[in-house]
Amino acid sequence: MSFVIKRGLSSLVPPKVANPAGLGAAKDAVRMARIAKFYERLPKGAAPDRATGGLLGRYQARYMGKNPSAAPIWHVIFGLMAIGYGFEYYFHLRHHKNNAH
DSSP: HHHHHHHHHHHEEEHHHHHHTSSSSSHHHHHHHHHHHHHSSSSSOOOOOOOHHHHHHHHHHSSSSSSSSSHHHHHHHHHHHHHHHHHHHHHHHHHTTTOOO
16 A cells, blocks of 8 residues: 555544554453444434524525525625615705705
8 A cells, every 4th residue: 555545544543543552452442342332323424414594594505505606796786786876865865855945
């Protein structure tokens, strides 16, 4: 085996577990059994999808989830335009409020 493959495999098992001197000792047999049982209980495979809740969670799941799109960029642009139009409209009416002769 090449060094890269050995290095990749050695990172999967903690160093104290992979030590051959600790495998044959009777005092470590119980410890090794607990460690093996721990690794057997670990979940295997991909993590399950989390359920999203709330308005922001549903928005992220829809537009930024598995199939992302450019819609959030357009939502920000049009939202800023609407807020800007609202400000312009409000301040324009405020400017002309006293000149209604």
